[in-house]
Amino acid sequence: MTYPKTNETIVLIKDLVSIPSPSGNTNEVIHYVEKFLTGLNVETRRNRKGGLIATLPGQDQTQHRMLTAHVDTLGAIVKEIKSSGRLKLDLIGGFRYNSIEGEYCEIETSAGDKFSGTILMHQTSVHVYKDAGKADRNQSNMEVRVDEKVHNADDVRALGIEVGDFVSFDPRVQVLPNGFIKSRHLDDKASVGILLQLIKQIKNENLQLPYTTHFLISNNEEIGYGGNSNITPETVEYLAVDMGAIGDGQSTDEYTVSICAKDASGPYHYGLRKKLVELAKQNDVSYKIDIYPYYGSDASAAIRSGNDIIHGLVGPGIDSSHAFERTHAHSIENTSKLLYHYVQSEMEK
Structure with missing residues (x-):
């Protein structure tokens, strides 16, 4: 059984994953988040990269915290309009291309018009192509079939579709009665939903935070630089909230909060990691400590760009990351609880 706030968070997550926002084209989803926070009377501002920063004042304004989650997702861009009327x-x-084979998609033109399509192998029909199963899933063989009456490149261009137009993938979100949530883009919209619910809880309970706390909703994490700027000089602790990766050799699961010890960028701050574990133990939060070998976060990007901060990473466990993702309400709940206690805790020394 989950507590009511988790159900509210899941509604937020469902809304968020349903808004197309591949890296580079995130204004619509940022506007959704902005409107949500404005409704809570939370001060927000956009940075020049298009991300959103919300600030809650704390008792100590000389030391700040920053929490971040990213709202940009995987996606694609039109590389070429083929003579057949299909898109490369x-x-x-x-x-990987195999993770989007057969997926419904949406092409958005620079004028804002949207067209439906399907991502397919060129050699899809087994009745025509002998190598349909063996052909490589790559840029040369995969294409978008546009759901319009087009026969050639000129027909496609007449619709307004051009090279450089963004392509987003159908999330196919489902919330099941047993607590599972499956959808594309739970990385990292599950975490964005958690942070939005956390801010709402802080406001509703009139919590006085010990330190001024910033919430960065970044919009370029998937391409490496979403959370590497707009960090105030007063910021001491910087905590990325992003998915925990599940697979062979991993301890992360879909029911706990994952606390990252190390990713491809190196170890996260040892003192902060130990503090997060201690907070989890003290507050009956189920957690796992893990290492993500092929992973980077907004926190690691912030460190690489020279910020003198204590950095950490936690998040819900997400199965089949960057493909057919799934998590569970228990992971959402445990992540939410840890963050609720973290923002009220004393700074790591």
Whole structure:
């Protein structure tokens, strides 16, 4: 059984994943978040990269915290309009073509018009192509079939579709009665939903935070630089909230909060990691400590760009990351609880 705030968070997550926002084209979802926070009377501002920063004042304004989650997702961009009227893609973010084979998609033109499509192998029909199962899933063989009456490149261009237009993938979100949530883009919209619910809880309970706390909703994490700027000089602790990766050799699961010890960028701050574990133990939060070998976060990007901060990473466990993702309400709940206690805790020394 989950507590009511988790159900509210899941509604937020469902709304968020349903808004297309591949890296580079995130204004619509940022506007959704902005409107949500404005409704709570929370001060927000946009940075020049298009991300959103919300600030809650604390008792100590000489030391700040920053929590971040990213709202940009994997996606694609039109690389070429083929003579057949189909589209060649270039990928946005780190994933494989096989993970989008057969996926419904949406092409958005620079004028804002949207067209439906399906991502397919050129050699899809087994009745025509002998190598349909063996052909490589790559840029040369995969294409978008546009759901319009088009026969050639000129027909496609007449619709307003051009090279450089963004392509987003159908999230196919489902919330099941047993607590599972499956959808594309739970990385990292599950965490964004958690942070929005946390801010709402802080406001509703009139909590006085010990330190001024910033919430960065970044919009370029999937391409490596979403959370590497707009960090105030007073910021001491910087905590990225992003998915925990599940697989062979991993301790992370879909029911606990994952606390990252190390990723491809190196170890996270040892003192902050130990404090997060201690907070979890003290407050009956189920957690796992893990290492993500092929992973980077907004926190690691912030460190690389020279910020003198204590950095950490926690998040819900997400199965099949950068593909057919799934998590559970228990992971959402445990992540939410840890963050609720973290923002009220004393600073790591």
